[in-house]
Amino acid sequence: xxxxxxxxxxxxxxxxxxxxxxxxxxxxxxxxxxxxxxxxxxxxxxxxxxxxxxxxxxxxxxxxxxxxxxxxxxxxxxxxxxxxxxxxxxxxxxxxxxxxxxxxxxxxxxxxx
Amino acid sequence: xxxxxxxxxxxxxxxxxxxxxxxxxxxxxxxxxxxxxxxxxxxxxxxxxxxxxxxxxxxxxxxxxxxxxxxxxxxxxxxxxxxxxxxxxxxxxxxxxxxxxxxxxxxxxxxxxx
Numbered sequence: 001x002x003x004x005x006x007x008x009x010x011x012x013x014x015x016x017x018x019x020x021x022x023x024x025x026x027x028x029x030x031x032x033x034x035x036x037x038x039x040x041x042x043x044x045x046x047x048x049x050x051x052x053x054x055x056x057x058x059x060x061x062x063x064x065x066x067x068x069x070x071x072x073x074x075x076x077x078x079x080x081x082x083x084x085x086x087x088x089x090x091x092x093x094x095x096x097x098x099x100x101x102x103x104x105x106x107x108x109x110x111x112x113x
Numbered sequence: 114x115x116x117x118x119x120x121x122x123x124x125x126x127x128x129x130x131x132x133x134x135x136x137x138x139x140x141x142x143x144x145x146x147x148x149x150x151x152x153x154x155x156x157x158x159x160x161x162x163x164x165x166x167x168x169x170x171x172x173x174x175x176x177x178x179x180x181x182x183x184x185x186x187x188x189x190x191x192x193x194x195x196x197x198x199x200x201x202x203x204x205x206x207x208x209x210x211x212x213x214x215x216x217x218x219x220x221x222x223x224x225x226x227x
Contacts, residue, residue, distance in 0.1 A: 043218035043220050044204075100144065100146070100163065104155070105154075105156070106156075
C-alpha cells in the first residue's frame with residue numbers, strides 16, 4: 001500500500017454541485033493530516049488541517065477516519081475558482097514525533113460552468 | 114515576513130552540465146524538503162532535512178543528485194551531469210518541524226535541460 005494514495009481524477013463537476021474525495025494512508029501512527037491546494041503552475045498551499053473530530057471552513061469540510069485510515073474533503077456549492085489539484089498530506093511519524101510530511105499525488109478537480 | 118525563497122526561478126542548462134538550486138527557508142524552520150514536479154505530474158519527494166538529524170535521502174533518484182543544508186538554514190540541491198529527464202520544477206518547502214505544523218513552499222525553480 002502506498003504511503004498516501006489519492007484518485008488522480010480528473011473530477012469534472014458542474015458549478016454549484018457538491019464534490020467529495022478521499023485519501024488513504026498506510027501509517028497508522030500518523031498524527032497530522034492536511035489538505036493542500038495547487039493551482040496550475042503554482043506552488044502548493046495549505047487549504048486546511050484535518051482534525052480528529054472533523055472540521056469545517058466555509059464550504060470546505062475535512063474529516064478523518066482513523067479506523068479505516070482515510071481522510072476526506074467535501075466541497076459544497078462548488079465555484080469555478082475551486083478548480084485545482086487537491087493534495088492529501090500526512091506526517092510519517094516514525095515514533096520520534098513529527099517525522100516529515102508525505103504528499104499524495106493529488107486529485108485534479110475541474111468545475112464546469 | 115519573508116516566505117521560502119528559491120533561486121534561480123528559471124534555469125536552462127545543457128545536457129551534461131552541473132546545476133545548483135538554492136532554497137532559503139523561513140527563518141527558524143527546522144524542517145526542509147525538496148520535491149520535484151514534472152509537467153502534469155504529482156510531487157516527487159527527493160530529500161528531507163530535520164534539524165541536526167541525518168537527512169532522509171530516500172527519494173533521490175540517482176547518485177547524480179545531492180543536497181546539503183548548511184548551518185540548519187540554506188539548502189542547495191545539486192544535480193550533476195544533467196539529463197533531459199531532469200527537466201522539472203524543483204520545489205522547496207520548510208516547516209517549523211513540530212507536530213501538526215504545515216509546510217510552506219517556495220515558488221520553485223523551473224529547470225530545463227536542453
